[in-house]
Amino acid sequence: MKKPNLSKKSAGRFTTYAIVAAAWAVLEIMLHTGLMSSHMQGLLVPMAYYAIVAVGLNLCVGILGELSLGHAGFMCVGAFSGALFSLLTAGKLPDGLRFFLALVIGVLLSALAGFLIGIPVLRLNGDYLAIVTLAFGEIIKNIINALYLGIDSKGMHVSFESQAALNMEPEGQILINGAMGVTGTPHDSNFTIAIVLLLLSLVIVQNFIDSMDGRAVMSIRDNRIAAESIGIPVTKYKMLAFTVSAAIAGMAGVIFSHNIATLQSTSQYFGYNVSIMILVYVVLGGIGNIRGSVIAAAILYMLPELLRGLNKYRMLIYSIVLIAVMIFNWAPGAIEKRTRFFDRIRKGIRNGAA
Amino acid sequence: MALLDVKNLSITFGGLHAVDDFNLSVEEGQLYGLIGPNGAGKTTVFNLLTGVYKPTSGTILLDGRDITGHKSAEINKDGIARTFQNIRLFHQLSVIDNVKAALHGSFKYSTFEAMFHIGRFSSTEKELREKALSILRVFGLDTVSEILSSNLPYGQQRKLEIARAMATEPKLLLLDEPAAGMNPNETAELMETISLIRDKYKITILLIEHDMKLVSGICEYVTVLNFGKVLAEGKTKEVLANPEVIRAYLGDDE
Numbered sequence: 007m008k009k010p011n012l013s014k015k016s017a018g019r020f021t022t023y024a025i026v027a028a029a030w031a032v033l034e035i036m037l038h039t040g041l042m043s044s045h046m047q048g049l050l051v052p053m054a055y056y057a058i059v060a061v062g063l064n065l066c067v068g069i070l071g072e073l074s075l076g077h078a079g080f081m082c083v084g085a086f087s088g089a090l091f092s093l094l095t096a097g098k099l100p101d102g103l104r105f106f107l108a109l110v111i112g113v114l115l116s117a118l119a120g121f122l123i124g125i126p127v128l129r130l131n132g133d134y135l136a137i138v139t140l141a142f143g144e145i146i147k148n149i150i151n152a153l154y155l156g157i158d159s160k161g162m163h164v165s166f167e168s169q170a171a172l173n174m175e176p177e178g179q180i181l182i183n184g185a186m187g188v189t190g191t192p193h194d195s196n197f198t199i200a201i202v203l204l205l206l207s208l209v210i211v212q213n214f215i216d217s218m219d220g221r222a223v224m225s226i227r228d229n230r231i232a233a234e235s236i237g238i239p240v241t242k243y244k245m246l247a248f249t250v251s252a253a254i255a256g257m258a259g260v261i262f263s264h265n266i267a268t269l270q271s272t273s274q275y276f277g278y279n280v281s282i283m284i285l286v287y288v289v290l291g292g293i294g295n296i297r298g299s300v301i302a303a304a305i306l307y308m309l310p311e312l313l314r315g316l317n318k319y320r321m322l323i324y325s326i327v328l329i330a331v332m333i334f335n336w337a338p339g340a341i342e343k344r345t346r347f348f349d350r351i352r353k354g355i356r357n358g359a360a
Numbered sequence: 361m362a363l364l365d366v367k368n369l370s371i372t373f374g375g376l377h378a379v380d381d382f383n384l385s386v387e388e389g390q391l392y393g394l395i396g397p398n399g400a401g402k403t404t405v406f407n408l409l410t411g412v413y414k415p416t417s418g419t420i421l422l423d424g425r426d427i428t429g430h431k432s433a434e435i436n437k438d439g440i441a442r443t444f445q446n447i448r449l450f451h452q453l454s455v456i457d458n459v460k461a462a463l464h465g466s467f468k469y470s471t472f473e474a475m476f477h478i479g480r481f482s483s484t485e486k487e488l489r490e491k492a493l494s495i496l497r498v499f500g501l502d503t504v505s506e507i508l509s510s511n512l513p514y515g516q517q518r519k520l521e522i523a524r525a526m527a528t529e530p531k532l533l534l535l536d537e538p539a540a541g542m543n544p545n546e547t548a549e550l551m552e553t554i555s556l557i558r559d560k561y562k563i564t565i566l567l568i569e570h571d572m573k574l575v576s577g578i579c580e581y582v583t584v585l586n587f588g589k590v591l592a593e594g595k596t597k598e599v600l601a602n603p604e605v606i607r608a609y610l611g612d613d614e
């Protein structure tokens with residue numbers, strides 16, 4: 007039989023997909039055989055969408071080399087725009103199509119937000135992006151938190167004061183009720199859909215990295231002046247990578263809003279602390295290591311939740327795991343052992359297939 | 361008409377006239393040297409020619425076209441490529457990816473094709489890889505193509521920078537101290553490579569060098585810079601025999 011002729015890079019990509027698919031299969035089996043507590047069942051979708059944001063953020067931090075502290079803000083844009091679309095079209099469109107379009111809208115609007123932020127910031131050379139994205143995330147969260155939005159036969163009503171100030175007709179529909187947020191978004195997402203979208207974002211980001219566009223972006227990261235000297239349009243590629251990164255966070259936001267009964271624009275979901283939590287996943291998973299982001303997001307999101315039972319030792323175990331993950335991903339010796347381990351597995355698979 | 365025609369080029373940093381009323385004319389096919397003591401302004405001339413700095417005054421003509429004030433990336437498209445005195449490789453990329461990055465302008469597929477590895481992606485990447493390997497082969501780097509560029513020995517890093525610059529198919533190649541930090545063997549080999557690429561690709565080369573042996577060995581013409589000003593220019597042998605040039609070198613350098 008002909009040996010599969012995969013380059014090392016594409017073999018690495020497929021290993022990532024295989025890990026995600028295997029994790030999905032195991033968790034699905036547990037889900038359907040009643041082996042999973044209801045508490046844990048509720049954690050599956052969040053685990054997947056935080057992994058998606060981590061993949062998107064790693065494109066910005068690890069591949070482009072720009073720090074963003076506002077990816078929760080892009081999630082917020084995706085979550086609310088997607089939810090509003092689904093509310094407005096509920097009952098008018100088939101469920102599948104409606105969710106697909108909600109995804110498209112959430113992705114486009116968060117991409118637009120990333121693009122608009124990028125125009126002034128990314129043409130500068132310096133670490134301005136972190137501070138601007140931090141501000142963006144907080145501002146968007148607070149604006150939506152204060153926003154009242156309704157629709158009736160006369161059209162849209164907007165207020166930043168109260169629901170009464172909307173002056174709605176009695177049969178009108180409240181879309182965003184200030185700090186109370188959005189209720190009644192159809193529950194269109196589930197674990198399998200979230201995993202499919204995680205795989206999609208992995209395909210996009212990993213393929214992007216291994217292409218002319220990705221090499222252009224990484225050359226800017228490694229040495230901007232040298233990248234310019236070989237004719238690479240620096241601002242264009244910074245904008246491209248950042249916009250894609252924001253769009254992926256927005257996609258995660260759409261999954262988020264279609265998995266929660268009441269969508270509120272609070273710090274708990276969209277504050278800078280969330281952006282930093284995702285940054286921690288990226289850093290501990292390995293800056294520029296896309297597979298690492300997924301693994302770190304999954305473990306570090308699940309762990310504190312699963313350890314709730316062990317009240318006293320919970321933070322202790324969590325810290326030990328943090329350190330272990332850090333060593334696994336960053337210590338040169340561990341990297342070497344790990345690479346050899348995966349190489350051996352790959353060789354094993356190849357020999358098995360031959 | 362000269363390929364590169366620089367007229368009255370000046371730049372000041374604060375009060376310092378780093379380059380002062382600099383003139384230079386390089387004919388097509390020449391291997392031209394730019395020499396001078398430390399801090400004379402040689403690298404600054406390169407930075408002006410490649411758009412890293414904007415000149416305070418003066419004009420730069422390439423092939424008769426005014427390129428003064430163009431941005432770096434544009435100037436590369438205009439036909440100038442360069443290397444750097446303090447090596448600037450894409451250190452987290454492999455050797456071959458450094459060259460592939462520089463082939464960016466000669467190949468094309470859309471970002472969508474890049475994201476899904478569809479359409480023109482596979483065939484273009486295959487051509488791109490072959491092209492990159494053929495360039496690396498000229499510099500004897502094809503055997504280390506998959507190594508991380510920062511893991512190359514120093515001499516090979518300098519060669520890779522030249523290979524990367526050559527990948528953009530320039531009319532004019534600027535080399536900033538290509539032999540710096542090399543041992544005599546590496547230097548001799550490098551001189552051969554430089555002459556070889558000049559003949560093989562029929563390009564024009566302007567190089568900054570401290571190593572007088574290298575300069576007199578391969579440059580037909582030189583310009584001597586001192587305190588930002590042109591001290592002498594002309595045939596290498598004659599210029600290097602010029603007492604003023606000798607004095608500038610003895611005074612500042614040796």
Ligand SMILES: Nc1ncnc2c1ncn2[C@@H]1O[C@H](COP(=O)(O)OP(=O)(O)OP(=O)(O)O)[C@@H](O)[C@H]1O
Pocket residue numbers: 373376378396397398399400401402403404405445
């Ligand atoms: N960006 C800058 N800002 C301020 N001064 C600068 C800048 N770049 C260069 N200079 C100054 O301009 C002068 C010329 O520097 P340059 O690097 O061009 O010299 P050089 O001839 O290349 O020297 P060397 O042989 O040491 O490389 C120096 O005095 C340097 O300090």
Ligand SMILES: [Mg+2]
Pocket residue numbers: 402403404445
């Ligand atoms: Mg210099």
